[in-house]
Amino acid sequence: MSKVRIFTLFERFWHWAQTILIFGLLFTGLALHGSHGLMAYDTALQVHIVMALSLIGLWAFAIFWHVVTGEWRQYVPTHRGLPAVMMYYAYGIFSGEAKPFVTSPSSKHNPLQRLAYFGFKAAIAPALWVSGLLLLTYVAWKGTFMGDLLPLAWVAYAHVAATFALMVFLIGHIYMASTTGHPWYAYLKSMVTGYQEERK
């Protein structure tokens, strides 16, 4: 068995920093929405704002990194190989078939991952950012023409709807990325160490 480095230090930092921030935002956001009462409202609001701004800052830097390194190509969706991967998760994984995709530094994500991550980055995350920033700055725009066009409730509904999409994504992502490797925790381990052990 040989080790291949899949994830750079920055990617791992980015991933786990996001993990902390997204879970923090989800927890505080659900507190603000009244879905649970495990945190004082004022605290939840302050933490939510600080984490949201931190996440936006992190993303801004990550976008810069991806553009400069060209790693953005990793997230371009492709239909090639997609049916095979989908079939694998629907059937082959049970019957013990080999995964129809091999991770490599130049191709870190299988076609299904690419699709899911692209959806997260291109739809869910921007929806959260944009609606969240509008909520944060409501006082500044409510008196303008925007305030007449855009009821606060709609912005809030969009933010909450995107949160549900995020939760669906997270459940699927955590399950697949942390239990479907060989051994089952292999992907999780590689996201920590950066290295993946190749089966020869």
Place this chain on the structure above:
Amino acid sequence: MSIRSGLLILSLVLLPLQIPADEIPALPAETSLSSTADHRKFEQLAGPFHSGPEVTRACLECHTEAALQVHRSIHWTWRFEQPETGQTLGKRFALNNLCQGIAGSYERCSSCHVGYGWEDEHFDFTAQDRVDCLVCHDTTGTYVKFPTGAGHPPYEDTPFRGRLFKAPDLAHVARHVGRSSRETCGTCHFEGGGGDAVKHGDLDSSLLAPPRHVDVHMDPDGLNFSCATCHEFTGHIQQGSRYQLKAAPEAGVAVPGRESDRPACQSCHGTAPHDTGIHNKLNQHAEFIACQTCHVPAIARGGLPTKTLWDWSVAGRRDEQGRPVVEMEDGLVVYDGMKGAFQWEENLVPEYRWFDGNMHYTLLGDPIDPAVPVPVNRPLGEPGQPGARIWPFKIMAGRQPYDTHYNTLLVAHLFGRDENAFWRGYDWDAALASGMATARRTGQTEAGFSGEYGFVDTRMYWPVNHMVAPREDALNCESCHGVDGRLADLPGVYIPGRDRHPWEPFGWLAVWLTLLSVVAHGLGRYLIHRRRMRGAA
């Protein structure tokens, strides 16, 4: 010049400065430093005085314009032209759902008029000696208006409903006048509605010396404000009105020479009094939420319950001797044959409405819908309207007489010496006919009385402004940002934590289905894996 003669001159120059401390003339102990006049020294006040107006004439010898100033005050006119609604209000015109209105009952009601002798509709509102100076300027605590004396104090000791009203020594009171105080304002404003704490809920005798948690401004050990500290008087006219409030003051902290928003909180605290923190949400909230909403978390907090229901429809029960029946519960009157049934509440949580400061009243003759509770008054202001704020109210429930033919509210003649008065004859037909006839005669209304009456549920909105709690007792975010919060029914605003899109359950369904799917998927993999292991073994 020798040194010696030089020292001599020097010592002569310094001599006046060398008076020992114990030779500085002491101030007379009893001189009030807040005034330049000691009224005890005034010949005019030597007395004896036999009536209130006699005292007033003495006051006016020096304070030549005082009565004319008072004549312009709502405390005298009981009349207020509401500029925004065009309604003529004030106690002479407005109704309420406590004692209904003053028509015909002047002798009783005018015990809180800043005058003497308003016993019928012929009272002379231009008479200067009819102004009652003492009721506001007494400092002895002995001056009191007799409840049924048309504004006069008792001139000899007189009992009333089991309480002895002692005749004040008018000359003594006159020689000890001073600024108004919570005691003087409170004789009427704490007793509104016929007794301590009855009417407002945020004004009662607990404010005479409230602990800090009841009123952070009036606590004698703290800021020790009197009423007039905020309700500033100029020329006997006070700042502040229940008919038109300064709901959205913009002048900021009151600066001499500029417009003042007293008694609004902002006139001392400014328009952005909270720490900005990282989100400045509290100051942003202050742009559309009244300070009182968060800072008066409950009213009737000083140990005195306030009346929350007054049902006139059951009034009139009397015992064999013809005396009105009185029933008590927990020391509170819950039924009085003169007045009907009552409910009371302590630590009353206010209700919240949008309010732009203008009150609209249902006056005599205004059409009502008896099928729903009739708003005797209602706060104006729409959600999001500039200047409208979310404001706390004590909502008083009532059940009071109305004309079932014309669908208008009625006013009964309650107090009086004639048999028409309800409290004498206990006959609604006569009391209502008499009250309405007086209201027409005095120009209060042009509405008639058909002779047919019933009782209708009414609501009255009393804006909450007093009993400001210390900051640690203010509401927290969760008080409103939650499903069952205080603003659960407030329309026209999206409140995070309270509001949800009707489709939100589908979002949770998607989350749970996803979770179920991965659990099923994982379980399937595990079971197949175990069977394969067993097969291999």
